[in-house]
Amino acid sequence: MNLNIIKKIFTMLLLTVGVTSLYGQFKTPMINLEHFDDRRFQWGYYFGANTFDFKIDYKELNYQTERLREIQTEKKIGFNVGLTGQVHLIKYLDLRIEPGLVYNKRVLTFPGFTENRDIVREVPSTYIYIPLLLKFSAARWYNVKPYVSAGASVVFNLSSNASLAIDNAERTFRSSKNVFFYELGFGFDFYTHYFRVSPSIRALFSVNNELIPDNNPASPWTGNLNGLKTRGFLINLNFE
Incomplete structure (x- = not known):
């Protein structure tokens, strides 16, 4: 399954929920969970998909040649x-916390090698994810309400290999265990008879350097790197 398929599924889901909600409103202008947003505290859960890559900062690289x-x-x-x-x-305006587990894997391909064992490095990421977000909502229109979110998060990467003494010379890529992000996103709240469902998409950008250099300063893998920073997208479906 690639990112385009996930985007199509997310779009179809959003349209289906939206059309169903609008149809119900035109048929009978009923407002579901009318006082739901007045509650002081709300709880729920979410699941979804993600994709991540790296922004790579080189010490020396002429991008034209x-x-x-x-x-x-x-x-x-x-x-x-x-x-x-x-x-x-x-x-x-609401304050949200959404602790969870985020799993992903990136594959880095390094130039200048002839053997596959030296070219490819897998970078798994098993994040304990703790975001703190401000949610800015528009006025509710019957059973639909758009919103944007912004905030910061910290993740603890259980797959970072940061504590290992071995490095790329032993086929092990290392990265920082703790990563800090700022986040921007948008979504829609849809109100059913029994719960609120909220599809959303969010962009994450790390602010700290995640690279742990190899033990050899002249390493052919990390010697020409100043740092790595993660960029990613989360697509979630929240139920509250």
Whole structure:
């Protein structure tokens, strides 16, 4: 399953829920869960998919003549699952925390080698994910409400290999265990008779350097790198 398929599924899901909700409104203008947003605290859960890559900072690289020296990142599709908690602050503004598990794997292809054992490095990421977000909502229109979100998060990468003494010379890529992100996203709240469902998409950008250099300063894998930073997208479906 690639990213385009996930985008199509997400779009179809959004359209299906939206059309169903609008049809119900025109048929009988009933407002579901009319006072749901007035609650001080709300709880729920989510699941979804993700994709991540790296922004790579080189020490020396002439982008006009040396593009063949760039490291290539193959992006994979991962999954997200977690819980949600929300505190209603004022009208149209909520504070959210969404701790969960985010799993993904990236594959780095290094130039300048002839053997596959030296060229390819898998970078698995098993994140304990803790975001703190502000949710800015528009006025509710019957059973639909759009919103945007912004905030920060910290992840603890259980697959970072940061504590290992071995490095790429022993076919082991290392990265930082703790990563800090800022996040931007948008979504829609749909109100059914029994619960609120909220599809959303969110962009994440790390702010700290995640690279742990190899033990050899002249390493052919990390010697020409200043750092790596993660960029990614999360697609979630929240139920509250």
